[in-house]
Amino acid sequence: MIDLKKTIADFISYIIIEKGLAKNTALAYKSDLSKFFVYAQKKNIAVENFEHNDITDFLWEIKNEGLKPRSLYRMMETLRQFYKFLIVEELIKTNPTVYLTAPKIPEHLPGMLSSEEVDALLTSVSATDETNIRNRAMLELLYATGLRVSELINLKFSNINLEECFLKVLGKGSKERLIPFGNKAKDFINVYLKKRKPKSGEEDNIFITRLGKKISRIEFWRQLKNIAKNAGIVKNITPHTLRHSFASHLLSGGADIRFVQEMLGHSSISTTQIYTHLDNAKIKSQHKKFHPRS
Template sequence: MEDEIQNYLHFLLVDRGLSKNTIKSYHQDLKQFKNELDKMKINSFKDVDQYTILEILKSFKENGKSRNTLIHFITTLRKFYQYLMQFDLIEDDPMVKVEMPKRASHLPEVLTNDEIDRLFAIPNTNDKYGIRDRTILEVMYATGLRVSELINLKIHDLHLEMGLIQTIGKGDKERIIPIGEVAIKWINYYLEKSRPLLLKKKKSSFLFLNAHGGGISRQSIWDKVKRYVSLAGIKKNITPHTLRHSFATHILENGADLRIVQELLGHSDISTTQIYTHISNQRLKKVYNDFHPRA
């Protein structure tokens, strides 16, 4: 079964041209699927039927996995079994009779302008790490970059004299993003005062570096944001992606067109971007209820 999984992942990379992050998420689901089959003493994907799948989903649900996690798992299995059918590796597709649960609808957290100011004031900008971290926060909020895009930024991706940066997003799609004066100021300050000290006479094309002079990791960004949020006394469930949500929500609230926001975020489908109009409407209702004398 492991060979079939690896062949499928290779197919996704070479034939479908999917990004490494997407393939990694499929691999995690399939590895989990195989582990469950091992527990059930099933050693071939041919021996899996709809009841096997339903039993695994029931176990996941009982163990507290979210509805959206289950949806991602089912989507992965559907595509995997379609592949197995396409290449005549199985005779029947068990996923045909497995229904997809409805996606749980929830609006992501968004930081207020005051919370942004409080969060950004936490890094100690008297040392090289604090300067780097403040710059990271400024760039994420100024551009709406995903963490994966941020950590892969290279020096040659910066076109600061034109107020632009370029990045490679999902599906390996390149996009050009405007960046504001405040973030540009912090990038230049970081390049002058902090990055040379982190580089330690090494060579690296990455913009943001760790303590050893190499590219900073996704987990490191996650940990830093969580720590700074805690120190700022912000009680919301904040992740690095919250800065992306806040970027999109705030520019929409200030009059940006939804299509422009779609381009800035790198969404292939505008329906993905429309969640931010719901966030804006929710925030408008809260302001109304808080401040209207007869609300």
């Protein structure tokens, strides 16, 4: 019988080291497997003895419990990867996930801001005290580069070249990428660094709290909500909204999709293509409004 505790640890190491998946993705897989193992225990079926029908029964049960299509898709991918691993390790001979059919996931177009809304958001931050100047610098850089919020708050002095206006990011799957940014972001970062008081603590982190600690994603999200409210923006805004806006505005301005893919750190261009759908929707709207035969 398989030693589940050891097998899970080995599997997590496998998907991080050999598959190059991010730590957060690995943790999500681990969480999915925990649910699966609870089900296996409830049904009194050893994991290595699961057959195709047993897998589909499990997926049907969690679907009926209200699991959303995207979460169901991830669960299926978790099980696929786990059973592939068991095959590789010669712990089982047949893979019960081979013929699983993925659920249809409804296309979700990301929320974004118009150029005017981005401008209103940025200029609403009063550059007076250190916190406000830091927030303005962070927002300018976020919109200039399309960084993920985790990449932004973990940005270190060793990752940025202010003279050349480039920064280096280690993104998902430990993939490194170089991203340029403009003078606007550079100027506000320089203003912030002049105001940033020397503190003990997270000295290598660029963006820190008044206590010298690295700013958390929750704190930054809270600050962004307040800034959006003061700017009179009623849309539900998250740090990812600026990432979406960055990508869409680049593409609508004529940027090559592969350039945008590289900037965002997407492993597949199909992920980036969702932003072209935003432009297609705009084109369709304009055609319907102005074409005489629409």
